[in-house]
Amino acid sequence: MVNSIVIITHKMYFSYDILGDNMTLYHLNIDDEAIIRDVSDCGEFSRRLFDLGMIRGQRIRCTDKALFGTPIAYEVCGSKIALRKRDAKRVCVTI
Amino acid sequence: MKRMKKVFLVGNPNVGKSTVFNEITSSHQHTGNWSGKTVDFARGEYYYKFNDYELIDLPGTYSLLSTSEEERLARDYLCFERFDCVVCVVDATSLRRNLNLVYQVLELTNRVVVLLNLCDEAKKKNIEIDEKLLSSELGVPVVRATARSGKGVNELLEQIHLVSNAIIENQPERINYDDVVEKQVIQLARILKMTVDSSDFSRFYALRLLENNSSFNASFCENFGENVLLECPLSCAVGQAKETLEAFGFDSRALSEHIASRLLENSHKTSKMVEHSSLSKKEKREKLLDKILLGRFTSVISMLFILGIVLWITISLSNYPSQLLQMLSARFENFLANTLLSIGVSETAVSLFVGGILRVLFWVISVMLPPMAVFFPLFALLEDFGVLPRIAFNLDGVFEACGACGKQALTTCMGYGCNAVGITGCRIIDSPRERLIAIITNSLTPCNGRFPPPTLW
Numbered sequence: 001m002v003n004s005i006v007i008i009t010h011k012m013y014f015s016y017d018i019l020g021d022n023m024t025l026y027h028l029n030i031d032d033e034a035i036i037r038d039v040s041d042c043g044e045f046s047r048r049l050f051d052l053g054m055i056r057g058q059r060i061r062c063t064d065k066a067l068f069g070t071p072i073a074y075e076v077c078g079s080k081i082a083l084r085k086r087d088a089k090r091v092c093v094t095i
Numbered sequence: 096m097k098r099m100k101k102v103f104l105v106g107n108p109n110v111g112k113s114t115v116f117n118e119i120t121s122s123h124q125h126t127g128n129w130s131g132k133t134v135d136f137a138r139g140e141y142y143y144k145f146n147d148y149e150l151i152d153l154p155g156t157y158s159l160l161s162t163s164e165e166e167r168l169a170r171d172y173l174c175f176e177r178f179d180c181v182v183c184v185v186d187a188t189s190l191r192r193n194l195n196l197v198y199q200v201l202e203l204t205n206r207v208v209v210l211l212n213l214c215d216e217a218k219k220k221n222i223e224i225d226e227k228l229l230s231s232e233l234g235v236p237v238v239r240a241t242a243r244s245g246k247g248v249n250e251l252l253e254q255i256h257l258v259s260n261a262i263i264e265n266q267p268e269r270i271n272y273d274d275v276v277e278k279q280v281i282q283l284a285r286i287l288k289m290t291v292d293s294s295d296f297s298r299f300y301a302l303r304l305l306e307n308n309s310s311f312n313a314s315f316c317e318n319f320g321e322n323v324l325l326e327c328p329l330s331c332a333v334g335q336a337k338e339t340l341e342a343f344g345f346d347s348r349a350l351s352e353h354i355a356s357r358l359l360e361n362s363h364k365t366s367k368m369v370e371h372s373s374l375s376k377k378e379k380r381e382k383l384l385d386k387i388l389l390g391r392f393t394s395v396i397s398m399l400f401i402l403g404i405v406l407w408i409t410i411s412l413s414n415y416p417s418q419l420l421q422m423l424s425a426r427f428e429n430f431l432a433n434t435l436l437s438i439g440v441s442e443t444a445v446s447l448f449v450g451g452i453l454r455v456l457f458w459v460i461s462v463m464l465p466p467m468a469v470f471f472p473l474f475a476l477l478e479d480f481g482v483l484p485r486i487a488f489n490l491d492g493v494f495e496a497c498g499a500c501g502k503q504a505l506t507t508c509m510g511y512g513c514n515a516v517g518i519t520g521c522r523i524i525d526s527p528r529e530r531l532i533a534i535i536t537n538s539l540t541p542c543n544g545r546f547p548p549p550t551l552w
Contacts, residue, residue: 039352044310046348050355051158051195057356064389068492071501077359078191082488084495 023095025074026088028062034093036060036076045087053077054091099140099147100259105173105200106184107193108155111212113137114242115184116152119252143252146260157192159199160308160355163525167310173203174296174311175318179259182251183209187217187224190370194362197233198270203299205265208254209237215244222372229369234267270357275343276350279305279336286332291319302354304333305340307347381481388485398486402508405473413465420465424457470512483508500529503536510540517542 028034036058039046053076054060063080064073071082083091104112120139137152153173156166173181183200185193200207211226230237236254240247257263271277283301292300303311304324316323324330340350387393432449436442477483483505491501502524510517517537524530 047160047308047351047355048158050352051160053359055352055356055359064385064488066389066489066492067391067394068496070492070495071488073488077363082491084491 023093024089025060025062025083025091025093026072026085028072028074028093030062030065032095033059033061034095036091037094038092040090040092046090049091052081053079054081060093099149100179101177102148102150102180102182102255102259103173103176103178104150104152104182104184105169105196106155106212107157107186107196110155110184110186110193111242112152112155112184115182115210115212115240115248115251116150118242118245118248120150141252144256146256148255148259156196158196159203160303160306160351167314170311171314171318173200174299175314177294178204178206180206180208180255182255183207184212185209187211187213188220188222190222190224191362191366194366195358198358198361201233201235201267202270202302203296205235205267205295206258207235207265207267208251208258209233209235210242210247210251211237211239212242214239214246215241220372222370225369225371229365232268232365232368235265236263270361272357273345273353275340276305276345276353279340283332283336286328290328291323305336305347306351306354307337308351384481384485388482389489394489398489401477401482405470405477406511408473409466409470413469416465416468417461420457420461424454424461428453428457467512474509474512497532498529499532499536500524500526503529503533506533506537507540510537510542512542514538514540514542 023034025034036054036056038056039049039054058076060074060076062072063075066072066082070085072085072088073080073082074088075081104116106112116137116139120141139150139152141148141150151172153169154166156169158166159170159173181200181204183197185197197207197209209229211224211229214224217224226237226239236258238247238251238254240251242248258265272280280298280301283305284297287297287300291297300315304315312324324333337347340346345353387397428449431453432445435445435449487501487504489501490504494501494503503521505523506517506520508517509520514537517540518534521530521533521537524533
């Protein structure tokens with residue numbers, strides 16, 4: 001008989017020491033701030049990111065993660081941008 | 096006979112370009128509140144101060160640099176067609192994002208009029224914009240307007256008149272790039288002017304060519320001949336300029352990053368200068384919404400709750416006008432049948448027209464109209480509060496796993512009101528594959544017209 005429902009939440013926390021140079025936007029925890037180091041080149045898409053303000057040297061803050069962890073919202077240049085996991089991995093940052 | 100003046104309307108999606116267009120040409124091109132509506136350009140003509148004008152409404156675009164398929168149309172039109180004036184429609188509620196496009200257009204031409212639209216919305220949100228300062232910052236006329244109520248349209252016509260007839264010469268503030276870049280751009284622009292095109296667009300062309308913007312290059316070749324980029328003076332000049340820039344660390348990608356950052360800096364600076372807003376109240380509300388709608392536990396519950404409430408209100412509330420309409424139509428039917436019979440129309444004809452055609456018509460109206468009249472205002476309310484984008488954000492993970500896009504959640508919900516609206520709304524989805532999935536699956540949602548019959552039984 002099931003008499004209680006257990007909800008397992010897996011909050012992922014990343015240790016920044018281990019990641020070092022490989023750190024990307026995806027690795028930011030909520031409310032972390034970072035500085036954009038590089039946007040990896042993928043043609044039109046990286047141009048779109050530039051237009052939205054994802055430019056080297058900009059401060060960026062992770063504000064929300066969606067229910068299943070994949071689109072992640074970032075605040076950059078005063079506007080909020082949601083990126084999917086695989087896109088967030090393309091933007092390298094430093095804390 | 097005088098030549099007809101050409102005026103282009105450009106702007107971000109959903110800033111009310113089509114409304115402005117209608118106000119000016121007073122044609123009633125249908126406007127709707129979904130983006131990407133203007134796919135075939137609407138053209139209209141009007142007459143002002145002894146001149147004929149042709150107004151062309153370009154599809155909404157966020158940027159002239161990065162382009163999706165639909166935005167490409169707008170860019171190509173703007174960059175390669177001749178015009179006398181460009182009207183940049185700007186959303187006063189999000190000036191900063193919109194200014195980015197304005198600066199890009201200013202790189203192209205100085206015959207620009209900026210139309211500050213949705214001023215009433217901005218006022219509601221406590222955003223004050225000093226349009227005189229904005230005008231002097233940009234170096235082009237700025238007109239304040241609320242196109243929906245026709246405010247400011249006359250002033251706009253006057254400014255278009257002044258600009259397109261070169262009565263006033265704008266001196267727009269050009270964006271300054273790094274000295275190295277600037278030097279190469281000026282050199283290349285000079286060569287472009289001599290070889291390809293004598294217009295004042297050459298600076299814009301030069302920048303894009305140096306950026307190696309592939310979609311721009313394709314359009315450039317389309318317009319100036321297939322081999323234009325391979326022929327000697329130009330190809331040598333481009334190659335040389337690129338080499339020089341690379342030596343200074345500006346390869347094509349670094350250059351586009353540099354350009355984008357300068358554009359952003361400028362729009363940031365200007366918007367900060369001219370905009371005064373007190374957003375504290377709104378920010379608080381947004382924070383609360385974020386907490387509830389994006390919280391780990393509350394999100395699912397609140398989403399289901401909101402959708403449930405909306406559907407429940409729609410069904411229960413629309414029952415009353417539905418019944419009323421049905422009763423009225425039944426009475427009208429009786430009355431009409433009796434009168435027709437009394438003036439001697441044959442019984443078969445009466446039963447065909449009244450009992451058949453009219454009854455079905457009334458039935459459909461009484462069942463479908465009230466739910467729509469209740470559902471869509473509620474939906475608009477949700478949109479105003481910013482509930483819908485948050486739901487889309489939250490559900491994107493699930494939709495992505497199915498190869499679809501989170502924005503589909505919105506169009507599906509819209510489908511509960513009317514499938515036609517839901518399907519046209521699918522245009523907000525960028526990727527063609529995801530859009531197709533959304534369009535096909537959208538028709539599976541039972542719309543208002545389809546779910547009342549079961550509930551009536």
